[in-house]
Amino acid sequence: MAGSLTITRIEAFDVRFPTARAHDGSDAMNPDPDYSAAYLILHTGDPALEGHGFAFTIGEGTDICVAAIRTLGMHLEGLVLEDAFADMGAFSRSLIGISHLRWLGPEKGVIHLATAAVLNAVWDLFGKVRGLPVWRLVAGMTPEELVGLVDFRYLTDALTPDQALDILRAAEPGKAERIAQLEASGYPAYTTSAGWLGYDDDKVRRLCQEALADGFTHFKLKVGRSLEDDLRRTRIAREVIGPDRQLMVDANQVWSVPEAIEWMHGLAEVRPMWIEEPTSPDDILGHAAIARAITPIKVATGEHVHNRVMFKQLFQANAVSYAQIDACRLASVNEVLAVQLLAARFGVPVCPHAGGVGLCELVVHLAAIDFVCVSGTMDGRVVEWVDHLHEQFLEPARVSRARYVMPRVPGYTQLLPESMDRYRYPDGTFWIEDAAR
Amino acid sequence: MAGSLTITRIEAFDVRFPTARAHDGSDAMNPDPDYSAAYLILHTGDPALEGHGFAFTIGEGTDICVAAIRTLGMHLEGLVLEDAFADMGAFSRSLIGISHLRWLGPEKGVIHLATAAVLNAVWDLFGKVRGLPVWRLVAGMTPEELVGLVDFRYLTDALTPDQALDILRAAEPGKAERIAQLEASGYPAYTTSAGWLGYDDDKVRRLCQEALADGFTHFKLKVGRSLEDDLRRTRIAREVIGPDRQLMVDANQVWSVPEAIEWMHGLAEVRPMWIEEPTSPDDILGHAAIARAITPIKVATGEHVHNRVMFKQLFQANAVSYAQIDACRLASVNEVLAVQLLAARFGVPVCPHAGGVGLCELVVHLAAIDFVCVSGTMDGRVVEWVDHLHEQFLEPARVSRARYVMPRVPGYTQLLPESMDRYRYPDGTFWIEDAAR
Numbered sequence: 001m002a003g004s005l006t007i008t009r010i011e012a013f014d015v016r017f018p019t020a021r022a023h024d025g026s027d028a029m030n031p032d033p034d035y036s037a038a039y040l041i042l043h044t045g046d047p048a049l050e051g052h053g054f055a056f057t058i059g060e061g062t063d064i065c066v067a068a069i070r071t072l073g074m075h076l077e078g079l080v081l082e083d084a085f086a087d088m089g090a091f092s093r094s095l096i097g098i099s100h101l102r103w104l105g106p107e108k109g110v111i112h113l114a115t116a117a118v119l120n121a122v123w124d125l126f127g128k129v130r131g132l133p134v135w136r137l138v139a140g141m142t143p144e145e146l147v148g149l150v151d152f153r154y155l156t157d158a159l160t161p162d163q164a165l166d167i168l169r170a171a172e173p174g175k176a177e178r179i180a181q182l183e184a185s186g187y188p189a190y191t192t193s194a195g196w197l198g199y200d201d202d203k204v205r206r207l208c209q210e211a212l213a214d215g216f217t218h219f220k221l222k223v224g225r226s227l228e229d230d231l232r233r234t235r236i237a238r239e240v241i242g243p244d245r246q247l248m249v250d251a252n253q254v255w256s257v258p259e260a261i262e263w264m265h266g267l268a269e270v271r272p273m274w275i276e277e278p279t280s281p282d283d284i285l286g287h288a289a290i291a292r293a294i295t296p297i298k299v300a301t302g303e304h305v306h307n308r309v310m311f312k313q314l315f316q317a318n319a320v321s322y323a324q325i326d327a328c329r330l331a332s333v334n335e336v337l338a339v340q341l342l343a344a345r346f347g348v349p350v351c352p353h354a355g356g357v358g359l360c361e362l363v364v365h366l367a368a369i370d371f372v373c374v375s376g377t378m379d380g381r382v383v384e385w386v387d388h389l390h391e392q393f394l395e396p397a398r399v400s401r402a403r404y405v406m407p408r409v410p411g412y413t414q415l416l417p418e419s420m421d422r423y424r425y426p427d428g429t430f431w432i433e434d435a436a437r
Numbered sequence: 438m439a440g441s442l443t444i445t446r447i448e449a450f451d452v453r454f455p456t457a458r459a460h461d462g463s464d465a466m467n468p469d470p471d472y473s474a475a476y477l478i479l480h481t482g483d484p485a486l487e488g489h490g491f492a493f494t495i496g497e498g499t500d501i502c503v504a505a506i507r508t509l510g511m512h513l514e515g516l517v518l519e520d521a522f523a524d525m526g527a528f529s530r531s532l533i534g535i536s537h538l539r540w541l542g543p544e545k546g547v548i549h550l551a552t553a554a555v556l557n558a559v560w561d562l563f564g565k566v567r568g569l570p571v572w573r574l575v576a577g578m579t580p581e582e583l584v585g586l587v588d589f590r591y592l593t594d595a596l597t598p599d600q601a602l603d604i605l606r607a608a609e610p611g612k613a614e615r616i617a618q619l620e621a622s623g624y625p626a627y628t629t630s631a632g633w634l635g636y637d638d639d640k641v642r643r644l645c646q647e648a649l650a651d652g653f654t655h656f657k658l659k660v661g662r663s664l665e666d667d668l669r670r671t672r673i674a675r676e677v678i679g680p681d682r683q684l685m686v687d688a689n690q691v692w693s694v695p696e697a698i699e700w701m702h703g704l705a706e707v708r709p710m711w712i713e714e715p716t717s718p719d720d721i722l723g724h725a726a727i728a729r730a731i732t733p734i735k736v737a738t739g740e741h742v743h744n745r746v747m748f749k750q751l752f753q754a755n756a757v758s759y760a761q762i763d764a765c766r767l768a769s770v771n772e773v774l775a776v777q778l779l780a781a782r783f784g785v786p787v788c789p790h791a792g793g794v795g796l797c798e799l800v801v802h803l804a805a806i807d808f809v810c811v812s813g814t815m816d817g818r819v820v821e822w823v824d825h826l827h828e829q830f831l832e833p834a835r836v837s838r839a840r841y842v843m844p845r846v847p848g849y850t851q852l853l854p855e856s857m858d859r860y861r862y863p864d865g866t867f868w869i870e871d872a873a874r
Binding site: 057067099101155258282307309316 | 466467468469470471494495496497498500501502504505508535536537538539540541542543544545546547548549550589590591592593594690693694695696716717718719720721722723726741743744746747749750753754
């Protein structure tokens with residue numbers, strides 16, 4: 001019966017949470033994000049089986065992504081699920097290769113966000129049909145099956161399928177133990193919740209103290225609006241966390257290359273472990289120049305790095321020391337795996353971007369896949385944790401003593417029906433009531 | 438009166454021409470483009486004054502760009518025209534800086550195409566209000582005014598405002614003569630019309646002969662589906678055009694870096710002047726590697742290079758010898774000027790991409806701006822010419838004896854009302870009749 005299940009209908013809609021009102025998520029580039037999702041549900045012949053997926057957005061324009069999801073979705077109607085599952089690599093390439101839609105990128109911007117959302121929903125279905133959380137589904141694949149997921153187009157000058165296979169085979173020993181280790185003690189997290197740019201000094205201090213008490217060892221603050229403010233806030237954080245724990249800073253792309261270098265020289269005294277997004281995410285050579293100039297501070301980027309070709313070059317140019325893949329900016333598990341393999345080849349740890357709405361729920365799967373199948377290690381790796389909006393999900397992401405708890409529910413992640421009803425934009429109950437106020 | 442004119446309403450729609458049926462525009466990546474435009478009209482307080490702009494697309498998905506144009510357009514309602522014209526640089530930055538929409542790029546993909554379309558329409562208005570074609574409007578600006586158009590964010594490691602000013606001031610002498618030269622004898626064009634991948638050998642031969650008779654000296658063929666076919670077709674072209682005219686080839690991104698190098702070694706005997714889009718437009722380091730490996734064949738790219746930050750790096754890495762800016766992929770005159778200035782600083786000629794629908798109509802303005810204001814020369818420069826769909830425009834682009842004729846009508850360019858009525862998708866008369874067939 002499962003063998004003949006098809007996608008019968010695609011439902012796509014805009015979900016927005018009013019996070020801007022509390023300055024949650026505020027940074028130097030994004031002062032007022034309303035964390036949002038361009039969300040879709042793939043309906044199947046089985047009313048109990050739905051695939052959920054989304055791309056993360058920050059308010060206005062979510063509807064543009066929804067329009068792109070609907071257009072891509074038309075190509076999925078009638079799809080036999082087991083045909084897609086039998087070769088998820090080919091299926092992913094077929095979506096990315098629709099030439100009229102590729103023109104709108106290629107593999108970047110709205111069309112790539114929509115591709116990510118659609119593929120996330122197909123992976124959700126794949127996990128549900130197999131009765132496994134996505135990370136366990138992928139962890140159970142052979143090296144050959146994993147290589148089959150990856151689109152090597154434009155990668156072979158840095159990573160061939162054979163080289164990828166070598167990496168994956170080298171990680172075979174100990175897989176079962178690593179799965180058990182993840183299930184027993186989770187994956188290391190760091191906190192960003194203490195350091196949004198809109199928070200005042202007292203709030204930063206209090207939140208750092210709370211995070212410290214919760215067991216965190218890595219703390220990230222937003223910077224980039226004023227060097228004086230940044231010094232004051234990062235000194236507070238350094239004072240609270242002490243000399244031995246790690247402080248990271250994040251500029252969210254506000255600087256040019258020379259500004260980034262100068263500003264980071266100004267912040268060197270608080271000894272940041274990394275500066276995240278010091279400049280345009282497109283500026284590979286700029287990141288490399290910054291990295292050379294600010295040693296021993298490292299450079300991290302990735303949440304806006306739009307595809308595997310860009311990550312390939314960031315690695316080739318020694319431009320980043322940490323690769324912050326995003327679960328909805330890259331084209332789902334397939335392209336994330338491509339970047340994890342590239343990162344392994346270049347010896348760069350992958351530290352996923354999270355936060356927003358639903359990103360924590362997704363990246364815990366991806367970090368686990370890296371640990372079990374690719375890098376085989378947690379050394380130098382830490383996944384972003386932001387404690388917002390988890391209650392909106394069927395299986396909320398959870399961090400305990402600064403470690404992500406592994407998901408156990410089959411599939412990838414999905415919003416609660418009541419959250420969708422409340423925050424659908426503009427016709428959810430919250431927004432209707434809000435408009436009436 | 439003009440001083441108080443505002444934008445009162447934005448109308449945006451999808452226009453598609455059924456070009457796929459004749460294989461016009463077919464290449465190795467895009468077998469069946471229906472040349473399309475995500476089109477907008479800015480209405481003003483004056484019923485006789487409309488601003489027209491568009492982004493070029495190839496069929497399905499045009500509606501996604503239209504949705505993005507509508508969203509951006511909401512930010513323009515009530516705009517006082519003279520406020521925008523007084524500082525087009527600030528106005529352009531304000532559109533690009535809308536943080537929720539920036540998240541969908543940044544500065545790439547659908548949202549950047551929409552930004553280009555909207556800014557193209559504002560430039561059209563600017564020209565119309567001043568009674569000048571856009572190229573003449575810009576040619577009349579001072580170096581300081583021109584520098585004010587450019588967004589230097591992320592550029593200053595390669596080009597500062599002062600350095601840009603030096604370039605523009607150096608081009609001041611002879612401006613009037615160059616304008617007169619353009620009006621008297623136009624700007625050199627090359628032809629792509631002979632070499633679409635879907636055309637058979639006889640058609641390639643015949644079209645090359647016709648283009649030769651029309652005075653063309655530069656001929657471009659599509660390649661990349663089969664080396665054997667490419668050799669046969671390029672040999673035909675080389676035979677027809679003789680040893681001294683220039684042959685260019687265009688792979689439309691189908692190769693990985695090693696494939697591009699191998700294939701171009703295979704095509705070296707026909708002595709191509711450039712290979713265009715040998716690989717992913719995102720692969721700066723890949724283009725640089727190809728350029729090093731295939732000397733003396735040069736590398737050209739740009740129609741899918743999504744912003745000034747990418748062009749900056751292509752120049753920094755010596756990755757391209759020709760910069761093929763696109764009038765609708767970059768954010769209109771402002772960002773094109775940024776790239777022209779970067780190109781001048783690095784000594785790279787700009788050879789605009791055209792074809793599609795309306796691109797020839799736009800780039801003739803941009804090539805003229807480069808000649809009059811920036812580079813001051815036509816040496817080594819040639820603008821793409823494709824003879825499709827010009828009859829759809831109020832002032833059709835025109836090439837005479839292989840030279841573009843300068844536009845004389847105020848504004849940028851616009852479709853004829855009857856063309857919009859006929860090819861609006863899906864409700865234009867052509868598409869309604871087509872559906873009934």
